[in-house]
Amino acid sequence: MKFITGFFMAWGNFITLPCPYKKWDGQLKNMMLAFLPSVGLVIGVLWMAIFWLLVYLQLPPILISFTMLFYIFAVCGFMHMDGFMDCNDAILSRRPLEERQRILKDSTVGAFAVVTVAFLLLGWFASVQEAIYHITYVDLLILPVVSRGVAGMSVLTYKPIGHSQYVEDYKEPGRGKYRVAVALQMLIVIGVVIFLGRHAVKTLICAAVIAITAFFACAYARKQLGGMSGDIAGYTICISELAGMIALAII
Numbered sequence: 001m002k003f004i005t006g007f008f009m010a011w012g013n014f015i016t017l018p019c020p021y022k023k024w025d026g027q028l029k030n031m032m033l034a035f036l037p038s039v040g041l042v043i044g045v046l047w048m049a050i051f052w053l054l055v056y057l058q059l060p061p062i063l064i065s066f067t068m069l070f071y072i073f074a075v076c077g078f079m080h081m082d083g084f085m086d087c088n089d090a091i092l093s094r095r096p097l098e099e100r101q102r103i104l105k106d107s108t109v110g111a112f113a114v115v116t117v118a119f120l121l122l123g124w125f126a127s128v129q130e131a132i133y134h135i136t137y138v139d140l141l142i143l144p145v146v147s148r149g150v151a152g153m154s155v156l157t158y159k160p161i162g163h164s165q166y167v168e169d170y171k172e173p174g175r176g177k178y179r180v181a182v183a184l185q186m187l188i189v190i191g192v193v194i195f196l197g198r199h200a201v202k203t204l205i206c207a208a209v210i211a212i213t214a215f216f217a218c219a220y221a222r223k224q225l226g227g228m229s230g231d232i233a234g235y236t237i238c239i240s241e242l243a244g245m246i247a248l249a250i251i
Contacts (some may be wrong), residue, residue, distance in 0.1 A: 002031065005023050005025055008021040009024060009025070009031075009032040014039050015043065015075060030156060030175055033155050034152065034178035034182055035185075037148055037149040037185035039144075040144035041145050041185075043072070043075050044145055046071075047071060050068070050071055051068060054068075055132075061129065061133075065125055065132060066125070072143075080233075080238050083231035083238075084116070084120065084234055085116070086113065087104065087231050089104075089112045092112040092116070093112065100224065100225055100226075101162075104225060104229070123242050124245060127242070128245060128249075135248050138196045139202075141192070142244060143210065143245060145186060146189075146207050146214075147236070147240040147241045149186040150215060151214065151218070153179055154214075154222075158218075159227050161228065161229045164227065164228065164230065186207075190203060202248075209243050209246075210241070210247075213239060213240045213244075214236045214240035217236050218233075218236040221235050
């Protein structure tokens with residue numbers, strides 16, 4: 001029962017789609033994070049279905065690209081984009097650490113957030129515009145699963161910033177089992193995509209690009225901001241998913 005609650009807690013917290021089972025248990029927040037790859041799978045399956053429908057309707061490529069781009073941010077309520085913008089405002093301010101942490105919590109939108117999100121969207125649109133001509137439907141499962149898997153693993157592993165909502169959960173013993181669960185979910189999805197798509201090299205390269213980019217993006221943000229947080233997880237997801245889509249566009 002705890003597993004069901006943990007999964008739907010993740011659904012309700014990280015997806016804007018109606019949650020079929022609404023229950024919250026504050027003791028299961030680490031388990032909720034462990035289900036981030038499964039949440040990514042839900043997002044990816046719907047993304048795949050939308051792409052199929054858009055192609056079936058023979059819409060112009062530019063509209064397909066826009067819809068694909070809009071969906072991946074809207075399905076999570078633009079939560080991760082918000083974290084991306086907050087982190088960039090704080091990091092690019094180049095202020096002392098305490099001031100960067102204050103900016104991170106500030107709800108005001110700064111110039112650095114606006115500039116960087118513009119480039120994020122331009123990069124996404126350009127790469128989707130190219131990728132739609134040669135990707136398979138199942139390729140779309142890799143991006144949301146691996147990006148969220150690495151982000152969830154990071155929250156479960158690294159010490160949070162003092163104001164983070166995950167400070168108390170970091171003290172819970174036995175968190176290693178949740179990290180194992182995250183890794184297993186990612187590996188299973190990668191295996192399924194390889195089996196269905198039959199392009200093992202492309203799938204593995206894309207997954208590696210996402211994971212490596214997420215690792216370094218998260219490490220950089222943690223160093224600049226003094227610890228892990230939900231905003232940094234969103235920053236990690238945005239950058240690594242863009243890297244994955246660029247990889248699909250190039251390969």
